Amino acid sequence: MHHANHFYGHAHVLARYCGLGDGHPPRIDGYVQHGWNIGDGLAPGHPYVEGTPSLLWSEQTRRRAWSVGRRNVTVIGAPFAYLLALRAADPPAAERTGTIWYPFHGWEGQRVRGDHRELIARIRDTEPGPVTVCLYWHEYGMRRIRQLYERAGFRVVCHGYRGHWWRDTDPSFLDNQLTELRRHRRVASNRLTSAIFYGIAAGCEPAVYGDPMVLADEDPTFGGTARIRRQWPQLHGEQVDVEVATEIARAELGVEHLCRPAVLRELLGWAHHQEEPVGD
Amino acid sequence: MATETVPRVELPGGEMPAWSDRDRGHSAGGEPLAVLATRLVPAGARVLLAGPHHPTFVKRLAYAEVTCLLRALPDADALTGLGVRVVVGGVDGIDTDPGYDVVVAAAGLDPVESVEGTPLGWSAVLDRLVAALRPGGTLLLGVANPFGLSRLVDATPWYAGRDDARWAVAGVLDTDRPANLDQLLARLTAVGLRPQGTLAAYPDPVTPTALLSTGASTTRPTSGLFDAVLHAAYADRAAPPDAPLLQDPARLAVDALHAGLCAALAPGWLVVAHLPTPVDTGPDPAPVGADPDSPGAEAADVGSGRVVLPVALVEEPGPDVGVAEVYEGADGWRWRTAAPLGLSRTPDPTDGERSGVHRDPAALTGPVAEGRLLRTLLLDATVRRDLRGLRRLLTGYADWVAALAVDDLVTGAPAVAGVTNVVVSTDGGYAVLDPSRRSTGPVPTDLVLARTLRGHAADLLTGGYAHPWTSTVDANGLTVVLAGLAGRDLDRSTVADAVEWEATVTAALRGPDPACRVESAAGPTGTPVEPSGAPVPTGERVGPGDFQQLREAWRRQGEELTRLRALVAWTQDLLDHRERALRRAETKLGLLSGSLSYRLGRLAVTPLRLARRGAGAAKRQFRTAVRQHRANRERS
Numbered sequence: 055m056h057h058a059n060h061f062y063g064h065a066h067v068l069a070r071y072c073g074l075g076d077g078h079p080p081r082i083d084g085y086v087q088h089g090w091n092i093g094d095g096l097a098p099g100h101p102y103v104e105g106t107p108s109l110l111w112s113e114q115t116r117r118r119a120w121s122v123g124r125r126n127v128t129v130i131g132a133p134f135a136y137l138l139a140l141r142a143a144d145p146p147a148a149e150r151t152g153t154i155w156y157p158f159h160g161w162e163g164q165r166v167r168g169d170h171r172e173l174i175a176r177i178r179d180t181e182p183g184p185v186t187v188c189l190y191w192h193e194y195g196m197r198r199i200r201q202l203y204e205r206a207g208f209r210v211v212c213h214g215y216r217g218h219w220w221r222d223t224d225p226s227f228l229d230n231q232l233t234e235l236r237r238h239r240r241v242a243s244n245r246l247t248s249a250i251f252y253g254i255a256a257g258c259e260p261a262v263y264g265d266p267m268v269l270a271d272e273d274p275t276f277g278g279t280a281r282i283r284r285q286w287p288q289l290h291g292e293q294v295d296v297e298v299a300t301e302i303a304r305a306e307l308g309v310e311h312l313c314r315p316a317v318l319r320e321l322l323g324w325a326h327h328q329e330e331p332v333g334d
Numbered sequence: 335m336a337t338e339t340v341p342r343v344e345l346p347g348g349e350m351p352a353w354s355d356r357d358r359g360h361s362a363g364g365e366p367l368a369v370l371a372t373r374l375v376p377a378g379a380r381v382l383l384a385g386p387h388h389p390t391f392v393k394r395l396a397y398a399e400v401t402c403l404l405r406a407l408p409d410a411d412a413l414t415g416l417g418v419r420v421v422v423g424g425v426d427g428i429d430t431d432p433g434y435d436v437v438v439a440a441a442g443l444d445p446v447e448s449v450e451g452t453p454l455g456w457s458a459v460l461d462r463l464v465a466a467l468r469p470g471g472t473l474l475l476g477v478a479n480p481f482g483l484s485r486l487v488d489a490t491p492w493y494a495g496r497d498d499a500r501w502a503v504a505g506v507l508d509t510d511r512p513a514n515l516d517q518l519l520a521r522l523t524a525v526g527l528r529p530q531g532t533l534a535a536y537p538d539p540v541t542p543t544a545l546l547s548t549g550a551s552t553t554r555p556t557s558g559l560f561d562a563v564l565h566a567a568y569a570d571r572a573a574p575p576d577a578p579l580l581q582d583p584a585r586l587a588v589d590a591l592h593a594g595l596c597a598a599l600a601p602g603w604l605v606v607a608h609l610p611t612p613v614d615t616g617p618d619p620a621p622v623g624a625d626p627d628s629p630g631a632e633a634a635d636v637g638s639g640r641v642v643l644p645v646a647l648v649e650e651p652g653p654d655v656g657v658a659e660v661y662e663g664a665d666g667w668r669w670r671t672a673a674p675l676g677l678s679r680t681p682d683p684t685d686g687e688r689s690g691v692h693r694d695p696a697a698l699t700g701p702v703a704e705g706r707l708l709r710t711l712l713l714d715a716t717v718r719r720d721l722r723g724l725r726r727l728l729t730g731y732a733d734w735v736a737a738l739a740v741d742d743l744v745t746g747a748p749a750v751a752g753v754t755n756v757v758v759s760t761d762g763g764y765a766v767l768d769p770s771r772r773s774t775g776p777v778p779t780d781l782v783l784a785r786t787l788r789g790h791a792a793d794l795l796t797g798g799y800a801h802p803w804t805s806t807v808d809a810n811g812l813t814v815v816l817a818g819l820a821g822r823d824l825d826r827s828t829v830a831d832a833v834e835w836e837a838t839v840t841a842a843l844r845g846p847d848p849a850c851r852v853e854s855a856a857g858p859t860g861t862p863v864e865p866s867g868a869p870v871p872t873g874e875r876v877g878p879g880d881f882q883q884l885r886e887a888w889r890r891q892g893e894e895l896t897r898l899r900a901l902v903a904w905t906q907d908l909l910d911h912r913e914r915a916l917r918r919a920e921t922k923l924g925l926l927s928g929s930l931s932y933r934l935g936r937l938a939v940t941p942l943r944l945a946r947r948g949a950g951a952a953k954r955q956f957r958t959a960v961r962q963h964r965a966n967r968e969r970s
Contacts, residue, residue, distance in 0.1 A: 117449035120501035122352050284347035284423075285450055305452075 083323025094119035131308030152184035159190035168267030254303035348424030355386035362440035363388025424448035433468030456511035527607035531643035539602020548597035558757035703765035705757035728820035743776035784832035798886035
């Protein structure tokens, strides 16, 4: 299995959905798209074996991936959408309040350049209610940044560690995120990212505003933030049409392409897996 | 420092940053298409080029106010310096206000759509383009035929497309798109357009080298002009297709023409349609014939919905790109030059002298010779084993060439017009079809005849045609046989000269061939083509062997191998037989050598043999002595 399949506990969510329990998920016969992107669904720079099945979130990503030479590309929908299906019967949260705000993050190997203070001021001016800031674990661990947001009066949280090379993956990452999202009325970020789509799918009003910040060594192949703003202008701004946003989020997360458990087991190579039973 | 205008590309969203239609050969272009577009676009008109169009094509419309809508961002670079507006995005990039005078989507509607956004499909994209037209405007639309010739000869089934452009495979099963010409016209009518005319695009729907009137191609299925154009569209291509084919598309195209299916099986169609103004409530205005003396006059009529499309627009192959046009005159089809020759390079004035052949655009005028193509008539008679018909055709041709000759020398167009450029009228008269290809000097009658017949012989062998002659005859031999049917005696040295002459003519008319196909076909010294008809590349043939040709060549080689093995077995038997006879003779000799009579005879003969040997030795000694004596005397 590609180690990126474990990021954010994606493989764990899919295993639960497929009825394989909460333990260590079996090997996936392919590469599951691990974040929303405007490329071919694969993360730039990740080692990838040519021809390995790409299990993508949306039909649009599949078309794009094909056009840049990828084959064996199949749409299964986003793991987060499977989690929503798993937790569809959760008791409704108490009244949703405030905003959960996701400052844009890179991964551990990348540095984000931008002014957090300026961003904090913009959030204060914009958000009507209490604000929860969700930092990526990397920034959450940087006391200086965390304190910047805390001193601004924001509640600061982290959904967990996404894991790396199968180590320290927090299998409940997405669960934590869903729980937090359901507590808030709004979801916001300075870039259109997976979290915004997750938030919309979890019933939040979205907003994308503020300095999008600059990511060191950002791959410009697919057009970067400028292109995201051109293609999804409806999702940018402090107030966004929720109906339009919901429709887009459903498409980007591939909600209509979610597979039934038996189908997903076939597509992930779990129908006849020979590994030890799930459970460490 | 000169001030430069910074090229600006509008990005309304939905662009494909890592995609290029141009690199994949999806851009519409080619001279015939450009000529057609210039006829439809009046000066100063607002024009939308929707989908990829080649920069050369865009440049030809620079006299108008052009907006290019692309989906591939890298393709914009080639257009930004042309003084046109460039919008890169999906279908949403089409602006409808205040409306365009002409909308051109020559590459079809599929490449107008990006991978980004929600796919709309053929009909919805058409709706968007029609919405972008102002009332009274004109649409020039290219449509690939889902059951066209390209699909029929493609070795890859249409439903198994694996290349990068096939993120969705369009096929004949999709009822959202028209699957034939009638459906196409019905769709256009249904969205409020009035179709003005359609042209069949060969051989490639996006960059056709030949555009033929769909109506005329159906009503005149034996037209020598269409026959020659369709054959040349495939056979004269500068580069053969990379992919293997199922069968020879040139053969299939000509057969389709004869079956009245030239339009129905065309790889693609170009349709010109008019969007009526609200006051245009009456029936379609009667088309007005174009004035042949003022090319481009049609554009003035476009706005009124009256446009007459040409019978044919054909790109002349070779180093000098140009377009020959055939139009419907008052007294039948007539030639004219639609775009000047020599567009691709500066002509070298010594070319003609060096090659002995040149192209004279000024000769493209006057009526088009009517009749059936000599090549087709010869092939038909050959495969039917109609020796009487062949004799009549070949004799008629040889007599015609001889009648044109002065002192046994032929000049002008007939000197270089092979079987693909001569038509035979119903009353048996011979005439040159395209008079622009001419010899610069006189050519011996025998050489003209030999070149024509050698071309036909090579056609027969490399094309795998059934013929009434033995499999042991090579192309040069077959040329001599054909000449015999024409009542002429040709020797092999003349045929070898004809091979050289053919190489010269081909190089002059089509440009130098890097693969030296002509030379390799015949060998620089006239090496015969493999008699079994193995697919030796030739100047007359379409590029790589298609599966049908390969299979036929394999079958013929199998037959030849069977024949040769039988010959070897027969020779072996004969050898065995003779060896047995020799052994018998030797045994008999041995027996005879041991008999009493033999021994007695030998005793009697031996002294005589010895005496004769001694006499011979004495004679040699005497002669030597005499020579020495003479030599001594001369020295003293």
